[in-house]
Amino acid sequence: MTVMRNGGRFRQFCTASVSLLEKPVDKFLHEARIPNHVVSFDTNYQLRNLIDSGNLRDARQMFDKMPHRDVFSWTAIIQGYVAATNHDEALILFSAMHLDPRVSADTHVLSVALKACGQSSNLSFGESLHAFAEKTSLLSSVYVGSALIDLYKRTGMIDKSCRVFTEMDFKNTVTWTTIITSLVHAGRHKEGLCYFTEMSRFRELPDTFTFAIALKACAGLRQLRYGQGIHTHVIVKGFGAVLCVANSLFTMYTECGEMEDALCLFESMSEKDVVSWTSLITAYSRIGQEENAVETFLLMRNSEVSPNEQTFASMFAACASLSRLVWGEQLHGNVFSLGIVDSLSVINSMMKMYSTCGRLDSASALFRGMRCRDIISWSTIIGGYSQGGFVDEGFEYFSWMRQSGTKPTDFALASLLSVSGNMAVLEQGRQVHALSLHLGLEQNPTIRSALITMYSKCGSIAEASKVFEETERAADIVALTAMTNGYAEHGKSKEAIDLFEKSLNVGFRPDTVTFISVLNACAHSGQLDVGFHYFNLMQERYNMSPAKEHYGCMVDLLCRAGRLSEAEKMINEMPCEKDDVVWTTLLRACTAKRDIERGRRAAERILELDPTSSIALVTLANIYSRTGKWKEAAIVRKSMKSKGVMKEPGWSSVLIKDKVSAFASGGQSHPQCEDIYSILELVVHRYDCAIKGAFESIQICDP
Template sequence: MAKMISWARPHIRRLSPSTSSRMTVIQYNTRLRELIKTGYLGDARSLFDSMPRRDEISWTTLISGYVGAMDISEAFALFSVMRVQPALRVDHFVLSLLLKACTLVMNPNLGESVHGYAIKTGEANSLYVGSALLDMYTKAGRIELGYRIFDEMPLKNVISWTALINGLISCGHCREAVSCFAEMCKSEVQCNGHTFAIILKACADLDALSCGREIHTQIIKKGFDASSFVANSLATMYNKCRKFDNAVHLLERMATQDVVSWTTIITTYIQMGMEESAFEAFLRMKRSDATPDEYTYGAVISACASLSRTKCGEQLHAQVLCKGLSNSLPVANSIISMYSKLGQLSSALTIFHEITKRDIVSWNTIVTGYSQEGCGEEAFELLSWIRIEGLTPTESTLAVVLTVCSNMAILKQGMQLHALVLSLGLEQAPTIQSALINMYAKCGSIKEAYKIFDAATKYDIVVWTTMINGYAEHGYSHEAIDLFEKLASVGLRPDPVTYIGILTACSHAGLIDLGFNYFDSMSREQRINPSREHYGCMIDLLCRAGRLDEAEHMIKRMPYEHNDVVWSTLLRACNINGDVDRGRRIAEHILELDPNCAGTHIALATVYSAKERWTDAEEMRKMMKSKGVTKEPGWSWIMVKDCVSTFAAESAVEKD
């Protein structure tokens, strides 16, 4: 193809005087289109300038080429010359092209001059110009003017209706868009696939599943379900409404899957927590005719990170390099995230520095990587660099750094971040509110945490859950229970994390019966299957109450593989209650799972010491020494003059 173009290009450019004199305007216009279509806009302009005569099609073709290349200044320069040519008429097609250009560069002021010209020439009522004006003004947020233009249009077709609906959605007026779609359905105008795809986006943004399903029914009745474009939009709607099974079923049964379909299947599986299935879908895609793009690779690299498949991730990284996609931001950001999650922070940092144009997502990803590795100081330093680079921290950035403050219990830095949140006007964002509540609670300022919660204007289950967990962890069990009981009155349903908080509250308060009531209602009323963490809360509740037989029985009937965490909870309870025989039996079981578990060796030695079985305690410590098992030293941190320093137990040496 490249050879054909390189052969054709000089043939088009080098026209002999005899050839050019015999060419008609139609032939010139054909060559002009060929040059623009193959990407030789400069040559097209040279040919245009050499034409002995030009008609409306010549001018329109070159203006269209400049608009397509986003060279708006040249497009308008040509328009300025064209409009004063006595034998030429600027028609509705040229005006709609220029209005499209103004929409692309978000310059409605420039578009107003075109609008004025259209009114002057009588083209403003043209269907094409009217639809282009409608699209431009609504996308610029000038909704009232958009409505006025729409109402004044003498004829409305599917293009004008779709332009109005699309403009409303672009400005975040999704409810108005749905109402407009309903009016369109009542009119005689028939929806096309593009209309359906756009209105499904509004349903997705509104989380309006019932509305989306009604539109799905219309799509099937009108036969648009066979369109991959519409099917992909349907799947996206079901995804955003958390009906992942519907999305996968829809996509998997498509006759032909394009790259968007495959990418949506992969991302849907990831959202369902089925990373293995996502990876299998990627392998099936590679065997099909579809070619993975940057978004596909970004998704499947994320799946590798979740599955901790280092080798697989590195292979995908190599594929990306071979395909020349390494500079794509979605891909680069996914690779940074993958290496961070796999504990290879140096590799993540290398990729980060190789990106020529980093966006805020790149910065958020590397900040998250540092925070996950416990590098709090570096995370704070990166936040400073974000601002030096002229970027504005997003909700995600601030939420991550606030989590660092929570984990390190550094209130002063947390308060400074709170001030930054206020200056950016992000205090009502649920993500930020949750992070602030968590930070103040973890730093011991439970009253400040409640102030943030009380100031929230929107009811959000994550915010309520964070406050319930904050109360539970600080021993305010009754306050946590009161908040939990109010959930239904504000229209919220508890999620699995909410139940972890309320079960923790019951455990700390010794409310066994209430804890079991909540545990049972979780599956009975909310249809939430208890996870390993929920069972862990119940076992902790029984252990704190000294009901060790019941705790051991619950561990044995858990529908999950028994790990050392739940057994360790019971072992600590044996230590507190002086149950040596049970403690020894459980310790032996834990050591089968993890022979080098220092905590288990120490806990059993402590059990023996409590019962004055000094010989057994000494034997346990000798066993630790012979195995080379050592206890990880505890670390503490202090802040002196805004500098956080960390210290190991029994050491005055700062940690590197």
């Protein structure tokens, strides 16, 4: 029998067939009164062999020519189509089987049909099979129950999965593992561990897959002690050498911050697969040790294990963090030679790498060459242009995304708000704000903090404050930090400090970024004692080690207070790496206070870090000039000339007809620069004429 399918016939056929599931199989047999022919064992055996060997077409031809088929014949061919991911054909065959009055569905074929529904997300057909299972008492089967749990898991109906599980009279290892997996994959890690705890009372039930998914739940919850307890059970049961368990243990330790234990486990693994190596590469990248990630990748390449899409995605992320464009380009060549350049995860990570390294043209070329795009693709290209300060291009891609029907994410909108704030284009920022309201994303924490930052940077602190006040009850630490920083940048240090104190009183736990904002507010207002109070508070009450940014704020605070000696001492005693930012802060303060010797020392420290620093050389030359040391100033300027160092020109931007144009002193990059300079010359000429006429009209009288 050959089942035909074209256009809408599949849907009509399945709908009609599903309705027939309401009739008991006995009734079909009774009404038809057709004897149940016996299919020979050899025939089914040959059919099964063809399917197992991958000859599904030959198996189908054999199946269609069979004069009689029993439930084993139907199960074999349906299972073959499910294995070949042709779920539509599998469900058509199941429906056709149900029309055969000589065949009664059993638990095996029903579980296979439910599997097809789950893998194809065909919820309506699956629910009909669920109803059929209840009416025919097939639901009592542990196989059918497990298949139903998996169906509802795959279609996002986790609560229904739990209900099916609760109603089952008998549960085996597969059933327990399926429900735990459903909960963990849905992000409900705590519930998953509760089920695992209950399952563990039956000592024989947990297997390697159960332990692996339970460890994943521990990683998601950062439950180190629980994970260590599972590790003990794994060792007792002798599952420690099983790859899926060992990989899950490794991930659990890295997610819980125990990198040393994770490395010991990795080294002790007798066998390592692509998941093992990729997990280590990802772990190194996560803790900021990208160089180790690259070294691990090279070791992997020297082993017999080949990298997969996830490996390359992690490596491109590492190259982006290191800003190593050459390495990224070499990896691009590897990806191309291996034929996985069309993988979404790989191409998205490549775009991110090129964007981060300043090669937006390459990122754009990759994006335009993609056969299909997901929301991550759109968000990456929009974020790349936005973070690069290209307002027009960022909004152009955003408009293209809207036309494609893709719903914007909070990341894409936040990227546009960020570039609007950085380029001070308030109207575009307001348009994005309006769109976020239309999409119902205004309460999203990422959008909320981006809106506050955008309005603050565009000079509209009142609108930033309004956004914060409208959501103050639901405000998080990120929004609080954005508002505190906004007040500080606008010189409203009192409001910034008051808001910070208010947050402490209502139980907010500030993070390191929040302390940077409040220390910055103290620096702007010159409140030295208050600044030191917060600097000590973060260490004593919140057990946070100050980073170079916090020390930078304190150095700035001391410099503004004129206490340059203490500022220099703090820099020298910093436990973290000293960068050119803190020394530049001190150098500028020395310039203002005409502290030549200290300024010279600061400049020397900067030049040790960056021998071609124009800021250090220009400032040092200015210090010498202001104090009349013209010979020393000339030596510095000569050094600048020999090194090819030029003072970076200042620039400004202007918004005209929804287009931002940037101008630098003596710049020639603007496409209308000739017209602009012509107008400027005309304005200067008229100004000179006006001044000359004014002087000529003045009559000088003799005393």
